Amino acid sequence: MVDFKQPLPVIKRRNSNSKNSDPEIFREDNKLLKLDENIDEHSQEFSSTILKRLLLSLQKKININQELRIKYPEQPEKFMESEIELYEEIQNFSVLATAPDLLPEFIESKVFTLTIQLLAHENADISSAVVQLFFELTDDEVLTDFPDEANTLIEALVKDNFILLLYQNIIRMDEKNADDSTCVHSTLGILENFTSLEPKLCETIVDSSEFLPWLLGRIRVKQFDQNKLYASEILSILLHHGEIISRKLGEMGGIDSLLRSLAHYRNKDPKDSEEIELLNNLFDSLCSCLLVKENKKHFLQEEGIELLIIMLKEKKMASVGAVKVLNYCFTGGNEFEACKKFVDQFGLKSLFPKFMKPPKKFIKGLEVNDFEESVVCIIYDMLRAFSENSAYKTRVLGKFIESDMIKIERLVELHEKYFEQIQKCRKAIEAEKMELQLEGKKLTEYDTARFEMKEYDAGLNTLRLVDYLLCYLCASEVPEFQVRIYKLFDQKQKRITEFLATLEDNIKDLENASTEDTDKAARDVKAMKELLLKIKR
Template identity: 35%
Template sequence: MSKRKQRDDDNDVFSRPPPVSSNGVHSNMDLSLLEALEKSQSAVEVLDQRTLKKLVLSFERRLKDNIEARLKYPNQPDRFADSELELHEDLQRLKILAGGPELYPDLVNLNAIPSILNLLAHDNTDIAIDVVQLLQDLTDPDNDEEEDSHEHARVLVDALVENNVLELLVQNLHRLSDTDAAADPDEAAAVYSTLATVENLIEVKPAVAELVCERTKLLKWLLGRIKLREFDSNKQYASEILAILLQSSTANQRRVGQMNGVDVVLQAVAMYKSKDPKSSDEEEMLENLFDCLCCLLMPLENKERFLKAEGVELMIIIMKQKKSAYGSAIRALDFAMTKYPPACERFVDVLGLKTAFAAFMGKIPMSKKNKKERYQEELEERIVSLIASLFGGILRGSRRERLLSKFVENECEKIDRLMELYMRYSDRVKTETERLDSIELDDLEMDEDEKYNRRLESGLYTLQLIAVILGHLWCTEHPQMRARIELLLKQQKLTKKDVRDILQEYHDNIGDLDGPEEKERAQAKIQRFISAL
């Protein structure tokens, strides 16, 4: 997922005309005044508490003047246009504070935050846009160069959240959408800045990811945005923010599921079932959408929604079309089928085995993107996980027979492939284990859990899944399969004990995330494989 794009032009005070009143009347500011403003903006100002107080005092005065002018001359925009311009100038000057996060606690203590945030609902949209861009600058995590800068940023973000910044930002989003922001470059830039500010707030204070979904209709807005057929940078950013909100929050995953979000994301993905994105930005958006889909497929109830919305069928179609979303479709299927037998059964029923085993055998579409070695490795790992899920989800009947028959056809070529992958991942894990053992533990302070996690990252988890698949095959007591496995082990100077050792380590490290009963059941299954081997 990409980092936030730099939009200096959008945030430049001179990149758009001076503020226009809600009646559409420009203030009478001539060129010389613009030049004078530009000079004053560029003057170097020492950033300290004195400067801060001066800036805040000036801003509060301009705000008061503007409120009074609007109340006094509500139907005469030309009478309050000058005060609007002065307010705009002071909001621009406040941006200098982004260079001094250590002053944020003082800014909060001066009680300037409520005044700034109230302007998000200003009748003049340009003033609201100024505030959004100011908030984006102030909350930018890149301001945090000093060690304690993050703490200063937290003080600011806490004050913003306490003063309803989330509600006001999302209301502003809806207001901009109502005026068709896509048709106005300035308002499109404001939408982008609003999303960037939300992302900044989450980065400084991760709890905001759930707060913004509890308190506002941001999820509804994001889903509405990704539903649009036309691609633009704000649709891309909406997909990125949605993925961020879903990544580490089960509550948000469930919320989006209840809002028909699984179906919305599937519809957005379906636009690319038979075509590739036209640009790298559009490609990135598609990856974001699949990230959203995979996050949504964590809760059980969303797996059910995925099944009802014919998500399994869509992913198989995408794989068959062999477009750029090929690998992402495999990843989504892997998430959908993990610990969910109904998805495994549907996969077999709609003839997914042929497509999956083509990928397992390495027959994947080649493009500039997937020629990269890491891409192909990820694909291998996903397809191994998917096949392991199939074995775990389909335990008996004709579907099980169809799955097993794949490993007998063409003289057991799938078992040959399985052992080829077994050897490759076994070598990789062995190399990593030797490297970790050679490191002085005192220097690195690496405990056994951390070493185990490092080995998992280097391929141990995939090796364990391959061993689990071998366990399933061995337990069928099919003579041809058993003979092939034993022959291939012997050719590599290995024995069944080597497979048992991998399974034993897997057995010993099964966690109880799904509860003690599920852990016991999973361990009993692995123990059965160990005994059979």
């Protein structure tokens, strides 16, 4: 039997006098034979007339190839020439990407479905050409200005099972072959285009194919390359667009795949910026998964906490991502078991050095302010997770007693840093509000939301968390905490009354803030009020 998956020979234009040509099938109109001559490569306009000619020509090439394959199934030399022509014709058709307004005409033709079906063609070079064609046709940068055409194209592709055929094609690719590797990259590009044009397609991609397990398998490959990076990016995008996909990933053992992929960087740094991006995508994917409560159980069972502690110890770039993942793991429900396991595995010893001094190396999208917020939030969540007389809470509080309570000094430093940043931010906001009034403009809801976002960017949430910790320490059963905190504020020429006033402002902000988790906000407000009253006594 002939292996039809072998790559085509070097593409050359068919010689009309070829001995292998079948005269009955290759007899075409002179107009179609001169089609390329009628299309000026440098013409400024790709017209409907030219499209119709291309459609007719492509349909004939498809039919010719099918007939020859049926007629000479054991004689590839009889149909090879027709496949070369079909390959060329598909490539020529990419000119349609320059005229998105003509896409509906292509979709309404029979050729549209025939072209999609070529993804299942026995010759992988033909299916690869189709992948490249649709990669160009779905280019989100081009289709952004043609929303109606984009929607029509996506709906038609989904209807014709394009995503399933795309998956069935990618699994037969051998990435050791350069052409097949390019096809895989273009396939991932199509998925990215889909999710950019219509985010709801993320669930369709997962439901109508096995792309999700394929992506998990692809990121497990040890050797780094562009397709591994791209696969990690697509996985991150899919998981970012809904809990349904994250839950499905957890059910198929995907948490283990993510942890194994991350374990590669537990004791070494990425080699370059692209590998850093891969690491960032893997951490983002894991964070998205941990938004689902069921996945936290999988995470604990697969020893995710242990891996993060190792990363914190090693002090490599992955330690930054480990802090980010811990922050997600300790919030959103079921945090007690995660916090308990973290303390049991001596994670506090690795975490607090990060609290005292942020690392110098940061992964993309995470800066020192974000890192400090994550670390403070982790400590805050542990204190909230453990009951008042719990041995675990005592162990957390014990870290603030060590080394002459130097960690309390760090808390006061953080309070001072973020308090000043917020004050500076609010002065700028007031100036902007004044400018709007002078221009006779009213403050809109958009303006209010924008100003709130500026405060958060300046570190408002971090300030609240730091002040909560200071408040908790002051009201704890360790009287030395309050003495030290008061003394530190005096040394910095800041009255403790100002600190308490800031706490009251934080409480008011929390009461007035709009949040999805109203129960959590109410608990936080109640806890802060009780602590504040305890301090004032």
